[in-house]
Amino acid sequence: MKKGLVNVITMGCSKNLVDSEALIDKFQKAGYLCKHDPKRIDGEIVVINTCGFIEDAKQESIDTILELVQAKEEGRIGKLFVMGCLSQRYKSELEEEIPQVDKYYGKFDFRQLIDDLGSPAQPCQDVKPCVTTPSHYAYVKISEGCDRRCAYCAIPLITGKHVSRPKEEILDEVRSLVAKGVKEFQIIAQELTYYGVDLDGKRHIADLISDMAAIKGVEWIRLHYAYPNQFPMELLDVIRDNHNVCKYLDIALQHISDNMLTRMHRHVTKEETIALIEQIRKTVPGLHIRTTLMVGFPGETEEDFKELVDFVKWAKFERMGAFAYSEEEGTYSAEHYEDDVPAEVKQRRLDKLMSVQQAISAEVEASKVGSxxxxxxxxxxxxxxxxxxxxxxxxxxxxxxxxxxxxxxxxxxxxxxxxxxxxxxxxxxxxx
Incomplete structure (x- = not known):
């Protein structure tokens, strides 16, 4: 165990990584030496930033907590703290089931940890930056929460309503990162395209990205987690017209069957989705679309799934991920639908969809040979x-x-x- 060393372990998505970076920054300003390395854990203090999105992610977070509890009992680490989405949602249950953790924090009160600990007995005089990503790129989170109520999703239950960060605060952060040598910016949010609606009822993502692109030293801007319903078309003009906004858009579609989209509460139709993809391709030629799709949602028939496969073959997404539905307590689907698609059917559909995408991906990448x-x-x-x-x-x-x-x-x-x-x-x- 290394005295004065803090290990921070991040589970889950890049939005969690941004929270870990904020905590590390506060630890370092208090005089602690920090490390962000899950492979070698030897700190006097260990903080686990958990994920609570789907069952597999929750189980991975719990397994990590139990592993670190054992390390604490064996004297290999000192204090153990847990923060993030899992403890935001299940704090009381975790406190009862795993009391060996020194304290649990949620997703929004984790900064209190520093105040609870105070400064180290011997502050580190030579605090070197703890970089969680390579120094040339960074994640910038522009909002918290989500106002959508998709039937399957527990995120709004964890993070609450959508809250946009002030634009100047975001731009100041980008300028500060440029000054530190960052060249590439991954812009992230639970729903990127909703940015600004909570401020004045209007979508300001296009203005934000345009102003960000004008900052000297910003080489690449890449956009993650857009939503298809009421997509702000002016954002496409910003992508097309700025050389440093990557021709890339991450937009989760989940499904294409109107039956599934309605049951999922996606507030978009098959016809609208296809029209949006066609408009994206037309406005920004060469843009690469990344999407995420779900199989096995309650009520998904073989006809629904075939419609999804045919859609993937038509759309030819340059990037695609997929996952099988898992029931999350507290969500609309858990309370109102029966999880009626057998696990083996979910897996078969998932394997089929990814097999189709593998062939598409091979074709997409082969088209770049010679360029x-x-x-x-x-x-x-x-x-x-x-x-x-x-x-x-x-x-x-x-x-x-x-x-x-x-x-x-x-x-x-x-x-x-x-x-x-x-x-x-x-x-x-x-x-x-």
Whole structure:
């Protein structure tokens, strides 16, 4: 156990990562030495930032808590604290079931942890920045919460209503990050396209991204978690007209069958969804769409699923993830629908959908062979430098594997000629 060291462990999504970064910043200002590394946990203080989105994520968070409780009992760590979505939703149950944790915090009161602990007995005099991502990119969260009430989703129960951050506060954060060397910005929110509605009833995401793109030093802006209902079309103009706004849009669609969309409370129809995709493709040629789809929602028939498969074949999403429905207590679907699609049927449908997407992804990546793409270098692994194009978000999307006799700098941009591809990744070499 290392005295004065704080280990912060982040479970779940990038929105949680932003919260962990805020906590680490406060710890460091108080004089603590921090580490964000789940592989080697040896701190006097350990904080687990939990996820409570779906059953698998909740179980992973609980398993991590129990693992760290054992480490505490064996004297390998000192104090153990839990924060985040899981403890926001199940605080009293966790306190009763796992009392060995020193204290539980929710998603919004975690900053109180520093005040509860106070400053370390011997403040660290040489506090080095604790970077949770490579220093050339960062996640910027522009809002909290969600006003949607999709039938399956527990997020609004955890995070509450949508609250937009003031625009100038966001832009100041971006300027500060640019000054620290950040070049690439992943803009995230539970629902990105709702930004500003709670402030004056209008959607201001297009204005925000346009102002962000005007900041000197911002090389790439990538947009995550849009919503198809009442999509602000002016945002497409901003993507098209600004060279540093990546031709990339993450927009979760969940399904295409009107039967499913209605039961899911998505407030959008199949016809409207198809029209939106066609408008996106028309306004911003070459834009890569990332989406998420769900199979096995209560009441999903074989006809509904076939409609979904046919839709994926038509849309040819450049990036797609999918998951099987899991019942979340407190949600509309848990209280009003029977979880009537057998687990083996859910898995079969999931496997089929991802098989279809694998072929589409291979086709999409193969179409890039012979082109030259601006690429940012993330790291080196073995014989390859690993980079990404504007069409690739960190950790979830395809990468570019580059062989080079010359040293390539992490965080630098290079023009890479694409020479080969597989189902998900590209291969190439640097050109002048």
């Amino acid at each position: 030259t793409l601006r690429t940012i270098i993330d790291r080196k692994e073995g014989d390859y430098y690993i980079g990404r194009t504007e069409f690739c978000s960190p950790e979830v999307d395809p990468e570019v594997l580059i062989k080079s006799d010359k040293r390539l700098r992490t965080g630098a941009f290079y023009n890479v000629h694409i020479t080969d591809s597989d189902d998900f990744d590209l291969y190439g070499h640097v050109v002048k």
